[in-house]
Amino acid sequence: MTIGKEHHMRSAVSAADIAPTAYAWEIRATGLKVRVGRKRMAVDGLDLSLGTGVHGLLGPNGAGKTTLIRALATVLRPAEGSLELLGESVGGMGELRALRRQIGYLPQEFGYYKRFTVREFVEYMAWLKEVPKADIPAAVQRAVERVGLADRADDKMKVLSGGMVRRVGIAQAIVNDPTILLLDEPTAGLDPAQRLRFRELLQELGTDTCVVVSTHLVEDVAAACTDVVLFAEGRLVFQGPPDELASVGGPEHVGDSPLERGYSALLQGPKQGKGTW
Amino acid sequence: MSVEHASMRIIDGYARGDTDLAADEVWALEAHLEACRVCRDRLSTAVTAQAPAVAALVGTVWADLEPQLAGTAPMPRRRHWSARLSRWLTPTMVPWLAMVVGVTLLALLLDLADTGSGEVSLVLLLAPVLPVLGVAASWSRGLDPAYELTASAPRAGLYLVLRRTASVLGVVVPALLVGGWVTGVMVAQWLLPCLAFTATTLALGGVVGVTRAAAWLAAVWAAVVVAPTLATSRTTFALQTGGLPAWGLILALGIGVVIARRGAYSVLGAHR
Incomplete structure (x- = not known):
């Protein structure tokens, strides 16, 4: 055999790729409480286990969706209870660098630098996410192509439309090939055709990634999610496949689709009647 | 350090799609090809010489791809300061x-x-x-x-x-x-x-x-x-x-x- 020496060879499959996982769930929360401000518990005693797949996080405004996503992104620390991401406990004040390298995050308010080109911005994010230097150009190109912005990659961010900026946000979230992908309202500002394409991308990502998508658009969930997490007032109301949520609703409930009727059936308490916000 | 390359026997066999190459040889060769330009060049010559059918197929695929590639802007080499x-x-x-x-x-x-x-x-x-x-x-x-x-x-x-x-x-x-x-x-x-x-x-x-x-x-x-x-x-x-x-x-x-x-x-x- 005269194939290269071992130290020169770069194997096509790395040891990390074939290592067995040491956790049962990518995301596992037990009795999780997250405080917002001084007093309010926006997430109040949440038990949740999420594995690979696309999980739609549904709930009314103010239900604590953004706070939960921020806690999952490790920028807010739990006040009580435990949160385990990829088998690693998140709590205390550690820096969690190794864990964060495997997380992709699109915040609800996606801020960016207007003077940067799309490529420069995604490259900057890849650098912040500690993608190895040699892999950055290829990773950036791949991420930009996946969101369909390859032809606009060298345009400045300030000339892009709202939907395109949102897609840059998705590109920066997936540039490090995350194992946990957190998207807070990713479809806001996308037109219907872009939304369809985005759902395809979600399904594609969901085959090997734990994707958590927060949204208040029920139809997004129906089309792209393998699992619905219904969340209200900081607590879990329902978790299961979309069909199951649809089956809860009856004709007496408010909504235009079975899923919407299921949603209102679970969220409408006996006190709340039609016509109230 | 002198780098060892794949032998012509393996490369020719790989180009022809021989079944007598052991799986581990194929795997090692592919891993090497990813990193070695010299051996990729040798493989490309071997394919042209040994397997005209493969060469023709590659030619067809390339012809289909070329118009699409022409439409994509190449990545700029220089980084903005x-x-x-x-x-x-x-x-x-x-x-x-x-x-x-x-x-x-x-x-x-x-x-x-x-x-x-x-x-x-x-x-x-x-x-x-x-x-x-x-x-x-x-x-x-x-x-x-x-x-x-x-x-x-x-x-x-x-x-x-x-x-x-x-x-x-x-x-x-x-x-x-x-x-x-x-x-x-x-x-x-x-x-x-x-x-x-x-x-x-x-x-x-x-x-x-x-x-x-x-x-x-x-x-x-x-x-x-x-x-x-x-x-x-x-x-x-x-x-x-x-x-x-x-x-x-x-x-x-x-x-x-x-x-x-x-x-x-x-x-x-x-x-x-």
């Missing part, structure tokens, strides 16, 4: 730093013109708080649109805070050095308070947010030192050589707190 700079400074910090340098120059001009403030050096009076403004701009929610993304990144935390602080000091300190040298103020007399203020901003910032800490400290400085000094036209004790040990102590305390609470810079709180 601003992209490199962003690893040290966020773009939003640049105007702040320009302002800080401008204020230094203004103080220097006033010192040289020697108007109003008597024996007090304005450069000395402003030196401690100038970098604080830059540090605030480097880690603030209001001034950095990408603050939440930055805070969630693996590189966030003490490392990035220090990197940005270092770049602020890298701009401010030379400007102050020039100012101090022209006005004849001893370096330690302003450098120590300047570093002490920067460290205290970061230390307090871990608790209440860097921007808020910077605003408080600048206000305290203005009330306790700048106002009385300008009123009495005499350099206060805090800035005389006798005050240096106290500044050294504050600096050490600030650094200690920053190191002890380094985890605080990777959550949203420090961005307030």
